Amino acid sequence: MGKKNEIPSGLYRLLAGYHVKKDDIIAHTETDMNLEGEFARGYVILTEKKLIVATSEPDRTEVYQFKGAGNLRDLHRQKEKVWVAQFYSVDELERLEVLRTVCGGVLYSTSKKEMPGSVPDVQLSAITNMKMGDMLRIVKLFDILKEKKTLTEEDIKEEEEQEEYCPKCGTMYPDKDRKICPKCMDRRSIFVRSLSYFAPYKLKIALMMVCYVITAGLNLVWPYLSGTILYDRILAKDEHFLQILGIPGMKFVTALGLIVLTMLLTKITLQAVGILQGIMTATIVPDVVKEMKTEVFRSMGRLSIGFYNKRQTGSLMTRVLSDAERVTGFFIDGLPYLFINVLTIIATAIVMFMMNWYLAILALIFVPIIFTISFRLMPRLWQFYGRRHRAERAMNSRLNDNLTGARVVKAFGQQESEMGRFDKNNSRVRSAEISLMHFDNKFFALYVIFEQIANVVIWGVGSYFILSGTNMEFGVLMTFVGYAQQLNGPLDFMSWLFRWFTESMNSAQRIFEIIDAVPEITEKPDSVHMETIRGDIRLKNVTFGYEPNKPVLKKINLKIEAGKMLGIVGRSGAGKSTLVNLISRLYDPQEGEIFLDGVNIKDIAFRDLRRNVAMVSQETYIFMGTVAENIAYANAEASREEIINAAVLASAHDFICRMPDGYDTIIGSSGRNLSGGERQRISIARAILANPRILILDEATASVDTETEKAIQASINLLIKDRTIISIAHRLSTLRDADRLVVLDNGEITEEGTHAELVEKKGTYYKLKELQTKALALRGVE
Amino acid sequence: MSGKVKKTLAGTEKDHADPEEFDLEKMEKETEEMLRLRFITKENAVFERTEGGFVSMEIEGEIYPRVQVYRSFPFTDPDAYISIREPDEKAKEIGVIKNLRKDVSKETRQMLEEQLRLRYFTPKIEKIINIKDEYGFAYFDVLTDHGACRFTIHMGGGSVVNLSDTRLMITDLDGNRFEIVDVTKLSAPELKKLDLFL
Numbered sequence: 006m007g008k009k010n011e012i013p014s015g016l017y018r019l020l021a022g023y024h025v026k027k028d029d030i031i032a033h034t035e036t037d038m039n040l041e042g043e044f045a046r047g048y049v050i051l052t053e054k055k056l057i058v059a060t061s062e063p064d065r066t067e068v069y070q071f072k073g074a075g076n077l078r079d080l081h082r083q084k085e086k087v088w089v090a091q092f093y094s095v096d097e098l099e100r101l102e103v104l105r106t107v108c109g110g111v112l113y114s115t116s117k118k119e120m121p122g123s124v125p126d127v128q129l130s131a132i133t134n135m136k137m138g139d140m141l142r143i144v145k146l147f148d149i150l151k152e153k154k155t156l157t158e159e160d161i162k163e164e165e166e167q168e169e170y171c172p173k174c175g176t177m178y179p180d181k182d183r184k185i186c187p188k189c190m191d192r193r194s195i196f197v198r199s200l201s202y203f204a205p206y207k208l209k210i211a212l213m214m215v216c217y218v219i220t221a222g223l224n225l226v227w228p229y230l231s232g233t234i235l236y237d238r239i240l241a242k243d244e245h246f247l248q249i250l251g252i253p254g255m256k257f258v259t260a261l262g263l264i265v266l267t268m269l270l271t272k273i274t275l276q277a278v279g280i281l282q283g284i285m286t287a288t289i290v291p292d293v294v295k296e297m298k299t300e301v302f303r304s305m306g307r308l309s310i311g312f313y314n315k316r317q318t319g320s321l322m323t324r325v326l327s328d329a330e331r332v333t334g335f336f337i338d339g340l341p342y343l344f345i346n347v348l349t350i351i352a353t354a355i356v357m358f359m360m361n362w363y364l365a366i367l368a369l370i371f372v373p374i375i376f377t378i379s380f381r382l383m384p385r386l387w388q389f390y391g392r393r394h395r396a397e398r399a400m401n402s403r404l405n406d407n408l409t410g411a412r413v414v415k416a417f418g419q420q421e422s423e424m425g426r427f428d429k430n431n432s433r434v435r436s437a438e439i440s441l442m443h444f445d446n447k448f449f450a451l452y453v454i455f456e457q458i459a460n461v462v463i464w465g466v467g468s469y470f471i472l473s474g475t476n477m478e479f480g481v482l483m484t485f486v487g488y489a490q491q492l493n494g495p496l497d498f499m500s501w502l503f504r505w506f507t508e509s510m511n512s513a514q515r516i517f518e519i520i521d522a523v524p525e526i527t528e529k530p531d532s533v534h535m536e537t538i539r540g541d542i543r544l545k546n547v548t549f550g551y552e553p554n555k556p557v558l559k560k561i562n563l564k565i566e567a568g569k570m571l572g573i574v575g576r577s578g579a580g581k582s583t584l585v586n587l588i589s590r591l592y593d594p595q596e597g598e599i600f601l602d603g604v605n606i607k608d609i610a611f612r613d614l615r616r617n618v619a620m621v622s623q624e625t626y627i628f629m630g631t632v633a634e635n636i637a638y639a640n641a642e643a644s645r646e647e648i649i650n651a652a653v654l655a656s657a658h659d660f661i662c663r664m665p666d667g668y669d670t671i672i673g674s675s676g677r678n679l680s681g682g683e684r685q686r687i688s689i690a691r692a693i694l695a696n697p698r699i700l701i702l703d704e705a706t707a708s709v710d711t712e713t714e715k716a717i718q719a720s721i722n723l724l725i726k727d728r729t730i731i732s733i734a735h736r737l738s739t740l741r742d743a744d745r746l747v748v749l750d751n752g753e754i755t756e757e758g759t760h761a762e763l764v765e766k767k768g769t770y771y772k773l774k775e776l777q778t779k780a781l782a783l784r785g786v787e
Numbered sequence: 788m789s790g791k792v793k794k795t796l797a798g799t800e801k802d803h804a805d806p807e808e809f810d811l812e813k814m815e816k817e818t819e820e821m822l823r824l825r826f827i828t829k830e831n832a833v834f835e836r837t838e839g840g841f842v843s844m845e846i847e848g849e850i851y852p853r854v855q856v857y858r859s860f861p862f863t864d865p866d867a868y869i870s871i872r873e874p875d876e877k878a879k880e881i882g883v884i885k886n887l888r889k890d891v892s893k894e895t896r897q898m899l900e901e902q903l904r905l906r907y908f909t910p911k912i913e914k915i916i917n918i919k920d921e922y923g924f925a926y927f928d929v930l931t932d933h934g935a936c937r938f939t940i941h942m943g944g945g946s947v948v949n950l951s952d953t954r955l956m957i958t959d960l961d962g963n964r965f966e967i968v969d970v971t972k973l974s975a976p977e978l979k980k981l982d983l984f985l
Binding site: 068069071106111137552751779 | 811814837838839840841853861874876877901904905906907908909910924926927928933934935936937938939942958959960961962963964979982983985
């Protein structure tokens with residue numbers, strides 16, 4: 006089991022004292038709790054003759070590491086402990102079991118000796134969920150050992166040695182099947198990754214950049230024109246300047262005209278460049294936003310059903326809708342301005358230094374201070390944005406919940422209290438927004454204060470220089486003030502940019518989280534294409550649970566022949582729906598295999614599998630669109646006749662024709678309301694039209710009336726000719742025509758056979774049948 | 788694997804697969820039983836520790852060599868409506884203790900609390916040393932009433948649940964639980980670390 010599970014040398018010494026050698030040990034696992042309900046290290050060790058439970062005292066100074074949080078190095082540093090071992094004879098123990106607790110388990114044994122009045126169950130050891138898998142393996146090996154008296158290499162062999170720690174830094178992988186070390190992972194930052202979405206627009210972006218450079222350059226020229234040149238050259242009547250201009254003589258008015266014209270041109274060019282850049286922005290942004298939304302949506306489609314079960318619809322919607330815009334907004338508006346502003350700041354600084362270096366120092370001394378503070382405050386800002394996002398998400402979910410359940414809310418007259426609940430979420434968004442603004446304002450105030458101080462200092466010191474007659478001209482001071490004010494814009498922008506950047510990266514992170522999510526069910530690269538499928542299904546030792554180590558189905562073995570109908574009966578929660586979910590591969594079994602025509606369904610191409618297996622489940626869903634579109638959902642090319650045929654077979658044709666708009670009736674969320682039975686019949690028609698080899702009906706006729714059900718049954722009898730049908734039903738009459746029936750109980754098949762055989766057996770099926778015919782029959786009606 | 792639990796303990800389970808003819812009356816009696824809530828008090832029931840560390844029980848002449856003890860309101864009212872159930876997977880209810888503090892003797896209460904302690908084992912976080920979130924996971928480094936723990940949770944939905952405005956339940960990658968009983972008792976820097984989940 007690698008190093009993490011190694012038996013400490015102190016325990017080995019203790020075992021040696023009891024003549025248990027290292028080689029005797031077949032399997033062992035670490036345990037992390039004692040039976041008093043405290044963390045304590047221990048081991049359960051299995052040899053051919055003995056089961057050894059070793060314990061140590063709880064150690065409060067130790068750090069208990071759970072999955073994903075551990076580090077190999079820390080484990081090596083564990084202290085030696087005083088071990089106490091208890092020995093149980095394998096012969097005397099009847100069986101080992103793990104009693105599940107809320108987040109762990111208790112290993113206990115049952116011995117052969119019957120004690121009067123008491124169950125001989127003995128608690129041996131306790132574990133948290135982290136050790137559950139390892140413990141269940143010991144139990145499994147123990148079972149085999151009891152059965153066969155000895156264990157072969159094959160039995161002991163562990164299912165594919167899984168590396169749990171990053172070989173580079175020793176950090177435990179959070180997800181064993183996805184060996185990505187959070188520390189050593191490719192550090193391509195979110196920023197660079199977001200940037201890559203703009204790669205196709207290189208040319209346009211280059212053009213934008215040119216615009217920005219022009220803007221920055223002209224911005225630099227402006228204060229010089231309006232300051233030094235205007236005051237010190239023209240108003241001060243500098244002859245030398247006229248010579249440079251090439252118009253020697255006394256015509257200062259002409260020079261003034263030229264300067265004014267240049268100034269005008271500068272402003273016009275600035276505006277023109279601004280417009281051009283605006284056009285570029287307008288063409289790039291919508292494209293990138295669309296691209297991002299498409300990718301998020303595509304990733305969501307790729308993900309397995311389990312992903313959706315874990316998340317709320319409202320929160321997923323926020324991701325697709327607003328996050329993409331937030332990311333792009335920053336990149337297209339923020340980033341170029343950052344570029345231009347940094348350029349402006351640097352160029353301005355250089356010019357200022359060239360003009361008068363001590364004034365420049367005074368003007369610029371605050372810039373690095375502001376930047377340092379900004380960087381330090383950024384994580385805080387990040388948190389505020391995260392909090393606002395979560396508040397928004399909670400509100401969206403609440404809204405979604407409420408709108409979906411509108412009927413229940415009305416029926417119980419709970420509008421008032423729902424209002425209160427919504428208000429609570431709404432207020433949370435408000436306070437998150439306020440605290441964000443609050444923080445942001447402080448941020449902004451900080452900038453403004455520094456800028457103003459810098460301005461006042463320049464005025465003061467500059468004027469002092471002029472008064473004291475140092476080589477400082479009035480025009481230079483004017484230019485300087487112009488430059489200093491020009492710095493204000495970019496600096497204000499920077500304060501804003503930090504906020505913007507944080508917000509955008511926050512959104513980007515959420516988007517990538519979805520894009521990077523690995524689907525639990527994947528198509529093999531070399532998947533088998535199966536044009537035609539006969540419909541033979543075989544389940545071999547299938548074990549599955551929605552949560553690890555909590556099996557819903559246990560070692561199911563089942564054979565369904567092509568062209569036959571199998572009925573599945575069982576209590577609610579027995580695992581019936583889970584079983585068919587596995588056959589249609591919405592989930593993959595944790596152990597065992599499922600074969601379709603002798604081919605493991607994991608090897609079959611998704612397209613072929615989906616085309617050949619159709620399911621009508623308990624939850625019917627009607628998409629926005631017409632009745633015809635809904636029926637033809639899986640086969641958009643179906644002809645009108647095919648659609649009608651499917652509807653007739655599903656006993657839906659009648660009620661569809663009775664609606665004023667017939668097959669063109671708009672149904673779904675914005676259209677006409679259908680009853681539960683009507684929805685079900687449309688779903689059945691949808692499945693029939695898909696023309697699958699395997700048709701799964703999961704309580705498909707539960708909401709239709711008895712008469713309609715009879716009609717649907719008759720059509721199923723027609724359909725079965727070249728199909729395999731699996732039908733789940735509580736109402737046994739639904740399964741009357743099934744060739745074979747299985748009874749599922751607690752995730753196991755408890756009875757199997759034809760209707761007659763099962764009645765003969767007088768088991769659960771018989772009991773159910775009697776209950777439905779006798780106990781539930783209306784008294785005196787019959 | 789655990790499917791075998793049922794068979795092991797079959798001695799305590801009433802045989803459901805009735806070999807005799809269908810008995811409507813028996814069935815109806817069972818149904819009635821299902822609809823009745825039986826309250827357990829110190830007058831009608833006796834609990835005892837078993838040698839193996841479990842608890843046995845006798846109520847109105849019925850003997851249960853091993854029972855399971857469940858809470859009905861584990862978060863909001865841990866002492867109320869303690870459900871005593873049969874030990875197999877189906878865990879049929881035997882009866883309910885309305886109030887663990889009043890309705891049973893002190894010894895019984897201690898006995899049952901021992902069972903509850905194991906079943907509902909949840910370390911309570913007393914101090915947050917560090918929380919780091921990276922690439923879809925958050926790494927917690929905390930001090931609990933059971934010692935120092937480091938664990939990891941999935942970001943994005945479901946791992947941190949607000950039991951009330953001030954109480955948090957945190958579930959790690961394996962489904963282990965950690966509780967923060969009152970977030971207002973945490974220091975300001977700790978709250979700042981936890982901010983992501985509030």
